[in-house]
Amino acid sequence: MTPLCHNRVVIITGAGRGLGRAHALAFAEAGARVVVNDAGVSLNGLGADTSPAQSVVNEILALGGQAVANTEDIADWQGALRLVRSAVESFGQLDVLVNNAGFLRDRMLVNMEEHEWDAVIRVHLKGHMAPLRHAAAYWRSEHRAGRPIQARVINTSSGAGLLGSVGQGNYSAAKAGIAGLTTVAAAELARYGVTVNAIAPAARTRMTELAFAETMAAPTETEFDAMAPENVSPLVVWLGSEQSGDVTGRMFEVEGGRISIADGWRHGPFIDRESRWPLGEVGDAVKRLLAATPPPTPAYGT
Known part of the structure; x- marks a missing residue:
């Protein structure tokens, strides 16, 4: 049987760790050729390190897959352009863009700098916008x-973008913006044969491990690890396949x-007074x- 994403070329940002790494390995297992993008910054966005991206590439190559590392800053307009070009230059095409990279600088609004x-x-x-613009x-x-x-x-x-999250005004606003951007991109790019969807995942990563450590016990060897990032990747891979062509926005x-x-x-x-x-x-x-309206779902942390 031909793998679901046989020979499709996929860019994944923030693919050196966590969800991005899980997506990269899952796409490779599904037959895709992967551009592993990761600048190797710390949890709060500082520093740079080429080893996370290259480590994931090495894992994929060891499994018999195809992958290249990329360490461009995806929020830099020209860096995002170089990222898209690297996929085309390395593998001759680009079929899938998975925007995943990010970091946190949590702070209550009254204390935020x-x-x-x-x-x-x-x-x-x-x-998200810069790679999307150049891929489009x-x-x-x-x-x-x-x-x-x-x-x-x-x-x-993120759920923070959909519902809000106390202490994460910057992150919640950005993730809400991504939801709106997804809606617009789906409408604009349909004419070119491009679908655009978004995920709001819950998984144990560098950005969430402290929160989950406080609320969940570690699973035993025989228990299903509900917070493993690998649980999110099957949906992402399917959305990146040709089978998902009728799903967008x-x-x-x-x-x-x-x-x-x-x-x-x-x-x-609504009530229309007509004046x-x-x-x-x-x-x-x-x-x-x-x-006459259901109450809103409370923000996380309330």
């Missing part, structure tokens, strides 16, 4: 040249053995609308 906001918005939100331009040129395109983008949002929550679809903002109940509202009547109208 400007650089902590800027750094997290940059790596998550711009770090490549696929548009291929489409215009008459070559068939079955391209896929899988973005990485969706947000998937995935944790352990559970997959669900998160439904975003929708138009809700400007008198100030004295607005409060009553809002209360009637709230009474």
Whole structure:
């Protein structure tokens, strides 16, 4: 049987550790050729190290797969362009972009510094947009040249982006932005044969291990490890395959053995007065609308 992603070329950002590493190995096992991107920064985005990306490449090569390492800064516009070009130059094409890279600088809003906001918005939100922009331009040129395109983008949002998370205003805002970017990209790129979906995963990584250490005991050898990052990768690989061509603009929550679809903002109940509202009547109208609407899901940490 031909592997699900036989010969497809996949870029995965932040693939040196955690979820990205799990995705890279899973795509390789499914027959894909993988560009392992990771700048090797610390948990808070400092430093640089080429060894995480190369280590994953070595794992893939040892398993008989094909992979190359890339250490570009994916939030740098030209670095993202070089990343996309490296896939085409190494393997002759690009079929899948998995935007995964990120780091944390958690802080309560009243204590957050400007650089902590800027750094997290940059790596998550711009770090999704820059590779997406250059990959999209490549696929548009291929489409215009008459070559068939079955391209896929899988973005990485978070429950923090969907619901909010106390102490993570910068991260939550960036991940919410990624959700919105996914919706726009799915609409704009459909004409070129590109689908764009996002995941909101829950798994044990460098960014979450402290939180999970406080709330979950380590599994025994015989127990299913629900927080293992490898649990997220089968969905990502399937979304990156040709089989997923009719799925786009969706947000998937995935944790352990559970997959669900998160439904975003929708138009809700309304009252139309058909004229400007008198100030004295607005409060009553809002209360009637709230009474007809389910309460919002609480933010994480409340």
